Amino acid sequence: MESQAMIKDKPTFQGLTNNVSLYISKSHASSRINKTGSWRFARPVYENKTAPCSASCPAGNYIPKVVMHLSKENIHGAFRALIQENPFPATCGRVCFHTCESACNRGSQDQAVAFRCLERYIGDMAITENFPLDAKSLAAGNAGNIKVAILGAGPAGLSAAFFLTRLGFSCEIFESTDKAGGVMQWGIPSHRLPKSVLDHEIQRIVNMGIKIHYNHSLDAEFMTTAHHSFGAMFISPGLSVPLTMGIEGESHIHQGLQLLMDIQTKDMPLKQGRVAVIGGGNTAIDVARSLKRLGADPVIVYRRRKQDMPAFAQEIVDTEKEGIEIIELKSPVAVQKIDKGFILNLVSMAPVTEKGNDGRTRVMPVDNTPETMIFSEIYSGIGATLHDSWKADADAPESAIKLDHVDFHLKDIPFLYGGDCVNDVQSVTHAIASGKEAAIALSAYVDSGIDSVKKTVDICRLGAGKALSMEIYLQGERRLNSDHVVTDTEINLDYFTSTPRIEPGHIPLKTSVTSFKEVEKTFTREAAMAEALRCYQCGFCNECENCRIFCPEISITRQNGKKMIDLDYCKGCGVCSVECPRNAITMEEEK
Amino acid sequence: MKHVIEGSHAISEAVKLARVDVVSGYPITPQTHIIEAISEYCANGEMKAKFIPVESEHSAMAAVVGAASTGVRTFTATSSHGLALMHEMLHWAAGARLPIVLGEVNRALGPGWNIWMDQSDSLAQRDTGWIQLYCENGQEAMDTTLFAFRLAELVNLPVMVVIDAFFVSHTFEPVAIPEQEHVDDFLPPYEPRIALDPDNPFALFQMAPPNVYMEMRQSIHRAMEHTLDIYHEVENEFDAVFHRRYGMIEEINCENADIILVTTGSATSTARQVQMDMEKQGERFGILKIKTFRPFPGKAICNALQKAKKVAVLDRNFSFGSGGIFAQEVKGALQVLSQGPVVFNYIAGLGGRDITPDIISEVYLKTRDRDLPPCGSEWLGTSPRDEN
Numbered sequence: 001m002e003s004q005a006m007i008k009d010k011p012t013f014q015g016l017t018n019n020v021s022l023y024i025s026k027s028h029a030s031s032r033i034n035k036t037g038s039w040r041f042a043r044p045v046y047e048n049k050t051a052p053c054s055a056s057c058p059a060g061n062y063i064p065k066v067v068m069h070l071s072k073e074n075i076h077g078a079f080r081a082l083i084q085e086n087p088f089p090a091t092c093g094r095v096c097f098h099t100c101e102s103a104c105n106r107g108s109q110d111q112a113v114a115f116r117c118l119e120r121y122i123g124d125m126a127i128t129e130n131f132p133l134d135a136k137s138l139a140a141g142n143a144g145n146i147k148v149a150i151l152g153a154g155p156a157g158l159s160a161a162f163f164l165t166r167l168g169f170s171c172e173i174f175e176s177t178d179k180a181g182g183v184m185q186w187g188i189p190s191h192r193l194p195k196s197v198l199d200h201e202i203q204r205i206v207n208m209g210i211k212i213h214y215n216h217s218l219d220a221e222f223m224t225t226a227h228h229s230f231g232a233m234f235i236s237p238g239l240s241v242p243l244t245m246g247i248e249g250e251s252h253i254h255q256g257l258q259l260l261m262d263i264q265t266k267d268m269p270l271k272q273g274r275v276a277v278i279g280g281g282n283t284a285i286d287v288a289r290s291l292k293r294l295g296a297d298p299v300i301v302y303r304r305r306k307q308d309m310p311a312f313a314q315e316i317v318d319t320e321k322e323g324i325e326i327i328e329l330k331s332p333v334a335v336q337k338i339d340k341g342f343i344l345n346l347v348s349m350a351p352v353t354e355k356g357n358d359g360r361t362r363v364m365p366v367d368n369t370p371e372t373m374i375f376s377e378i379y380s381g382i383g384a385t386l387h388d389s390w391k392a393d394a395d396a397p398e399s400a401i402k403l404d405h406v407d408f409h410l411k412d413i414p415f416l417y418g419g420d421c422v423n424d425v426q427s428v429t430h431a432i433a434s435g436k437e438a439a440i441a442l443s444a445y446v447d448s449g450i451d452s453v454k455k456t457v458d459i460c461r462l463g464a465g466k467a468l469s470m471e472i473y474l475q476g477e478r479r480l481n482s483d484h485v486v487t488d489t490e491i492n493l494d495y496f497t498s499t500p501r502i503e504p505g506h507i508p509l510k511t512s513v514t515s516f517k518e519v520e521k522t523f524t525r526e527a528a529m530a531e532a533l534r535c536y537q538c539g540f541c542n543e544c545e546n547c548r549i550f551c552p553e554i555s556i557t558r559q560n561g562k563k564m565i566d567l568d569y570c571k572g573c574g575v576c577s578v579e580c581p582r583n584a585i586t587m588e589e590e591k
Numbered sequence: 592m593k594h595v596i597e598g599s600h601a602i603s604e605a606v607k608l609a610r611v612d613v614v615s616g617y618p619i620t621p622q623t624h625i626i627e628a629i630s631e632y633c634a635n636g637e638m639k640a641k642f643i644p645v646e647s648e649h650s651a652m653a654a655v656v657g658a659a660s661t662g663v664r665t666f667t668a669t670s671s672h673g674l675a676l677m678h679e680m681l682h683w684a685a686g687a688r689l690p691i692v693l694g695e696v697n698r699a700l701g702p703g704w705n706i707w708m709d710q711s712d713s714l715a716q717r718d719t720g721w722i723q724l725y726c727e728n729g730q731e732a733m734d735t736t737l738f739a740f741r742l743a744e745l746v747n748l749p750v751m752v753v754i755d756a757f758f759v760s761h762t763f764e765p766v767a768i769p770e771q772e773h774v775d776d777f778l779p780p781y782e783p784r785i786a787l788d789p790d791n792p793f794a795l796f797q798m799a800p801p802n803v804y805m806e807m808r809q810s811i812h813r814a815m816e817h818t819l820d821i822y823h824e825v826e827n828e829f830d831a832v833f834h835r836r837y838g839m840i841e842e843i844n845c846e847n848a849d850i851i852l853v854t855t856g857s858a859t860s861t862a863r864q865v866q867m868d869m870e871k872q873g874e875r876f877g878i879l880k881i882k883t884f885r886p887f888p889g890k891a892i893c894n895a896l897q898k899a900k901k902v903a904v905l906d907r908n909f910s911f912g913s914g915g916i917f918a919q920e921v922k923g924a925l926q927v928l929s930q931g932p933v934v935f936n937y938i939a940g941l942g943g944r945d946i947t948p949d950i951i952s953e954v955y956l957k958t959r960d961r962d963l964p965p966c967g968s969e970w971l972g973t974s975p976r977d978e979n
Contacts, residue, residue: 021813022747022784023806024688024796031794 032569036553040572040590044547044565047586048481049539053100053115055463055485058405058425058433059086062471062478063100063115064540064582070118071532071542079126082119083133084471086432087162087205088155090127090197093120094520095188096429097312105488105538111501113535121523127200133208145170146231146446151218154182155428156236156419158202159435161210163470164234167443170209172230174216180206182238183420184428186261187283189290190516195264219389227413234438236419239384239426245278249335252342253278256287256381263290263516271296273376276344278302278332280309284381285316288324291379292513298324299375303331303349304363318506322513329363333370335378342378345370386421401441401453404466405434408441410450416442433468440473486538486583495546495581502531541584547576593767598729598759599624601766602668602694602752605736607638608774609692612663615643615654620706621756622670622696629666648673652680652691659689660795662786664740668694670756671712675700678716681749685720685811687796688785690743690750692736693721697856697907698756699942707943708756710855710908714884714916720811722750722818723884725855729764731837735882737769738829741778745821746814747785756943758857769833777832815886822883839883842895844870848877850958851896851932853904853921855881858946862905865951876955881917889924896921897928903935903958906968907946914968935964939971 053063062081069077082089096116104112125131146169150157153175161171179185180202184193206212216222218237226233242255256277262268272295277288280302291298300319302309306328309316320326330346347370349363356362401408407422409415418434420426437457444456460468463485471478504521506512512519523531541563548556548563555569556576577585596604602625606614614633616626633642643654648669655665669677674695684691699709713723724739726732732754739750754760787795799807822839830836841859843866845851854862859880869876879895879902881888896902902925906915913919918936925931935958940946950971957969 020746020817021810022688023803023810024686024785025799025803025807026785026793026795027797028793030792031797 035568036571037555037566037568040567040570042572042574042587042589043567043570044572044574044576044585045588046541046563046565046584048541048584049484049486049586050463050481051538051540052103052105052463052485052487053113053538055465055467056099056103057462057467058099058427058429059092059436060433060462060467060469061085061100061119062469064535064537064542066122067113067115067118067532067535068537068540068542070122071529071535071537073529075122075125076131078122079131082122083126084476085436085469087159087435088123088201088428088432089119090123091155091184091193091201092429092432093117093123094193094197094518095184095427097314097427105486105491105536106496106534108488109493109496110498114501114503114531115535117504117520117523118528118531121528123201124197124522127197133204147172147229148232148234148442149174149226149230150234150236152176152182152236152238152419153180153202153212154236154238154419155184155431156238156434156438157182157234158205159432160234160236160416160418160438161435162205162208163436163439164442165208165210166470167439169232169439169442171211173210173212174218174222175212175214176216176218178214180212180214182431186264187257187286189260189263189286189293191289191293191512191519192286194518227411230413232414232416232442234416234418234435234442235390235421236417236431236434237387237390237421239386239420241387242380242384243382245332245380245382247332247334249337249342252335252337253378253380256283256379257384259287259379260290263294268294270294271377273297273341274299274374276301276373276375276378277381278378279381279383280304280311281381281383282311282315283383285311285319287379287381289319289322290516292322292324293516296377300324300326301330301332301344301346302326302328304361305329305351308361318519322509330371331363331365338374341374341376344373344375344378346373347371390421401450403437403441403454403457405430406437406441408445408453410445414442414445433466436468436470440468440470443473481539482586484539490583491536491538492579492581492583496534496536499534501534502527537582539583541580542582544581546579546581547585550575550579593765595763596729596766596768597624597761597763598732598754599696599761600628601729601733602736602754603628603632604766604768605733606666606692606694607632608769608771609664609666609737609740609778610775610780611638611640611666611692611740613641613643613655613658613665614638615645615651615658615665615667617645617648617651617669617673619648619670619673621698621760622668622673622694624760625668625694625696648676649680652677652684652693655691656680656684656687656689659684659691660687660785660787662781662783664744664781665689665691666694667691668696670696671698671700671706674712674716678719681716681719681721683796684749686807688747688811688814690740690747690781692739692743693749693751694736695751695753696756696760697753703942705942706756708758708857708907709941709943710753710906710916711941713751713753714908714910716751717885717916720748720815721885722746722748722815723753724750725753725882725884726759727857727859727880728759729762729766730835732759733766733768734829734833734835734837737774737778738825740781741828742818742822742825744781744783745825746818748811748814748818753856755857767833773832777829819886819888819890822888837882839881839888840891840895841878841880841882843878843880845877845879845895845899847875848898849875849900850955851877851879851899851902852951852954853879853881853896853902853917855884855917856907858905858907858940858951861946861948862951865948865955868948869952869955874955874959884917884920887920887924889920889927892921892924893927893931896925896932899932901935901958902932903937903954905937905939905946905951905954907938907940909938909941909968918968933963935961936968937971938968944972 098116101112150173275296288298334345348366407417423430555566632638699705743750904918
C-alpha cells in the first residue's frame with residue numbers, strides 16, 4: 001500500500017477557493033494490486049442441485065429447467081427440456097398424479113406450483129403448433145442398431161421404444177389389440193384424456209421410425225421364436241385380467257374395465273338408475289365417472305375408509321364434486337338378481353389397530369348381518385392382474401437384476417420386464433419410468449456388460465430416489481448437478497412474495513357430467529407465465545444475475561455468456577450464495 | 592413572498608431549490624418531516640433527485656458519501672440516535688472532503704427516552720470535521736441550508752445545518768421562499784474537485800500511512816480556517832441576492848453591555864425580548880448569538896466579549912463531569928485576553944424543557960448580582976426529584 005502515490009490536488013478554482021487545502025489519498029494505481037482473494041477461506045461454486053419435484057417425479061422431469069424456459073416465454077425450450085425425459089407431456093399433464101406438487105418447496109410458503117397443468121400447457125402447445133422432435137439433441141447413442149422386440153404398446157412399451165430408439169436401438173412393438181396406447185387408450189376415459197391428444201403423442205414416437213405390429217398374438221410360441229430375430233426383449237404386457245371377489249352371485253357383476261373399453265370402441269346405450277361400483281382405486285373412479293356421463297346415478301362402494309382409497313386424491317375430490325357418493329367401510333358379500341335389478345348384500349367393516357403386511361390399515365367385519373341395497377346394475381372396479389400366460393415368465397428368477405421399475409433377466413438374450421407387471425404403483429408415469437430404465441439398463445449392458453447395469457442406473461438417479469434422468473445418461477449438463485435435494489429452508493424467501501396458486505379450472509359441472517368432454521381446462525398463455533413465475537426453480541441457476549449484482553468485489557463477470565468468478569478478488573464473503581434466491585451457489589471450504 | 596411553513600419544510604424547500612442530485616433518508620422524529628417532504632418532491636417530479644430509502648442512518652450517510660464521491664450534490668437529514676449511528680460515516684464524509692449537507696434536528700438521546708430539544712446529539716459530533724451551523728428560526732433554516740451547499744462546495748467540507756426540535760422543526764412561521772432563479776444566481780451548479788469517473792479510473796480514500804495521515808488531518812483544519820476567512824465573503828454573495836445575512840456570530844447591544852448572554856438556536860429569540868425589556872429598565876445587557884460552532888469563530892467571539900465585565904453562557908447541553916459545551920469553548924476563546932470577562936455557565940432547557948423569559952431574566956440577574964461564578968455550571972429550574 002505504501003507504494004501507492006498520494007496526490008495532493010492543486011486547487012484549480014479561482015477566487016474564493018484559491019487556497020483551499022485539499023489533501024486526500026487518491027491514486028491512479030489500480031486497487032487491483034490488492035488481491036482480496038488471498039483473504040478467502042471459502043469459495044462460492046456454481047452448483048445446480050436437485051429440485052424436490054424432479055427427485056419425486058418417476059419420469060425424472062427436469063422441472064426447474066422446464067419452468068425456467070416457460071417463464072422466459074421460451075416454449076420450445078420448455079418442450080425440449082420436457083421431451084428429453086418424458087415422451088408424453090400432454091398426457092402426463094392430464095393424468096399424472098403429480099408427486100412433484102406434493103414435494104414442491106413452495107407448498108410450505110403458500111401452495112405448490114401447478115406443474116402438472118404447466119406440463120399440459122407445454123405439451124398441448126407442442127401438439128397444436130406441431131413442434132418437431134429435436135432429433136439431434138435427443139439421439140445420442142449408438143447401440144449398433146440392435147433390434148429390440150417390445151411386447152405391448154402401452155405407456156411402458158412406447159416409452160421404451162422412444163428411449164431405446166434415441167440410444168440407437170431399432171425397435172419393433174408387438175401389440176395384441178388394434179390400437180397403441182394400452183391403458184391410456186382403453187382405460188382412461190376421454191373426459192380425462194382426449195384421444196386426439198394421446199394419438200398425437202403416440203404418433204410422434206412412431207414417427208421416430210418405430211414399427212408397430214397390431215393384433216399380434218403374444219403367445220408362448222411367439223416368445224420362443226422371437227429371440228431368434230431380436231437382440232433383446234422388453235416385455236410390458238400390462239394388467240388385463242380383472243380381479244374377482246369370489247362372492248356369491250358374482251356373475252351378475254359387470255367388469256368395469258370392459259365398460260371403459262366398450263366406451264372407447266362402441267356406441268354405448270344410455271344408463272339409468274342407481275348403479276354400484278365396487279372398489280377404491282382409479283379404475284373404480286373412472287368407471288363411476290363414466291357411468292355418470294352415460295346417465296346413471298353411480299355410487300362407489302369401498303370396503304376400507306375413504307382415506308385408504310388407492311385412487312389419486314384429486315380424482316376422489318373431482319368425483320365427489322360430480323355428485324358421486326362414496327360409501328366407505330362396506331364390503332360386498334353376495335349379489336342376487338331381482339325383477340328390477342340386483343340386491344347387493346354388504347357387511348359393515350371397521351378398521352382394526354394392527355396393520356396389514358402392506359402397511360395399510362386393515363378392516364374387519366363389524367357383524368355378519370348383511371344390509372341390502374338395490375341397484376339397477378353393479379360394476380366391479382377392483383383392479384386387474386397379469387394374464388396367466390405371463391405369470392410364470394415374469395416371476396423373476398434369482399438371477400434377475402431387480403431394478404426399481406424393471407426386472408432384467410439375462411437369458412440367451414436380455415429380457416426386460418416393465419410397466420404395471422413390475423411397478424408397485426400402476427400409473428402412466430411409472431410406466432414411463434420403466435421404459436426409460438429399460439433403455440438405460442440395456443444400453444449399459446450392451447456397452448459394458450451385465451455388471452455395469454446397476455451401477456449405470458445409480459449414476460442416472462436424481463437425488464437418492466428412484467427417478468432417473470436420460471439427460472444424465474447421455475452425459476448432458478444435468479449430470480453436473482449435485483444430488484442434494486433442495487429444501488424449503490434453503491430458498492431465500494425475500495425474493496418470493498406469497499401469491500396464490502393459479503389453476504385453469506374446470507368446465508361447468510352441468511356440461512362435464514353429461515358428456516365425455518374434457519373436464520379440466522388449460523392455462524391461458526398469461527396464466528401459464530404467471531404460474532411459472534411462482535416456481536422457485538430450486539437449485540437451478542436461471543441467470544437471474546443476483547450474484548453478479550450483489551458481489552461486493554465485482555469479481556463475478558460474464559464471459560461468452562458464462563458466469564465466471566475471479567478468484568483473485570473473490571474474498572469468499574458468501575453474499576452471492578445468500579442472495580441466490582434458489583440455492584444454486586454452494587460455499588466450499590478452501591482446502 | 593412569504594409562506595407560513597414548518598421549520599422542517601423550510602429545509603426541504605431549500606434542498607429542492609438547491610437542485611440536489613441525491614438524497615438518502617431514514618425517518619426519525621423530529622427530523623422525519625424534512626425527508627418526507629423531499630421524498631414527495633422526488634416522487635411527484637418536483638425534484639429530479641435520486642431518493643435512496645435506506646435501512647439505517649449509517650447507511651443514509653454511507654449512501655450520500657458514495658454519491659458525493661461521484662461529484663454530485665447530496666443531502667440527508669437526521670436527529671439524535673440517528674446522528675449517533677451515523678457517527679462513523681460522519682468521520683468518513685469529512686475525511687473524504689465531500690461537501691455533503693446534513694439537516695440535523697437537535698434532539699435528546701435516551702434513555703430516558705426523549706424526543707425533544709437538546710443539543711447533545713450534534714455537539715457530540717464536534718470533532719468529526721463537520722462545519723456546524725445553528726439556526727434560530729425557519730427563515731434562518733431555509734437560508735442556512737442554501738448557504739451550506741455553497742460553503743461546503745467551496746471548502747470541500749460537509750456541513751450540518753442544525754435546528755431545534757419542535758421549537759423550530761415543527762413551528763409554523765412566515766418564511767420567504769426565494770425564487771428558483773435567485774437561488775441559481777447564488778448557488779451555481781456544483782463543480783466537483785473530487786469525482787469518480789468510470790472513464791478515468793482512480794482510487795480514492797485508500798490507506799494513508801503515518802507519513803501522510805497527519806498532513807491530511809492538518810488539511811482539514813486548514814479548510815476549517817479557510818472557512819472562517821471566506822465566510823464573510825460568501826455572506827456578501829448571499830446578501831447580494833437575498834438581502835439577508837446572519838454572521839458567524841450576531842452581536843446584540845454588545846457594544847454597551849456589562850453583561851453579555853451567549854446563546855444559540857431558538858432560545859436567542861426569547862433572549863432578544865428579555866434583552867429589550869431589560870434595556871428599557873436601564874440594564875446594560877447584551878446578547879451574543881453563536882451560529883457557527885465549527886469552525887469556532889474564537890477571534891470574533893473574543894472581540895465581541897472583550898469589553899464586557901461578565902459573560903453568561905446558556906448551554907442547552909452538558910458534558911458530564913465537566914460543564915456546558917459552549918461555555919468551555921467560549922472560555923477557551925477568551926484565554927487570549929489578559930483581563931477578560933468572568934464567565935458564568937448556566938444549564939437549562941435540556942430534553943425539551945422550555946427556556947422561558949423568566950429563565951433568561953434569572954440568568955441575567957444571577958450574573959449581575961454576583962462577582963464570581965460558583966465552581967462549575969449552574970442548573971436552572973431543576974427541582975429535587977425522588978431518586979430510586
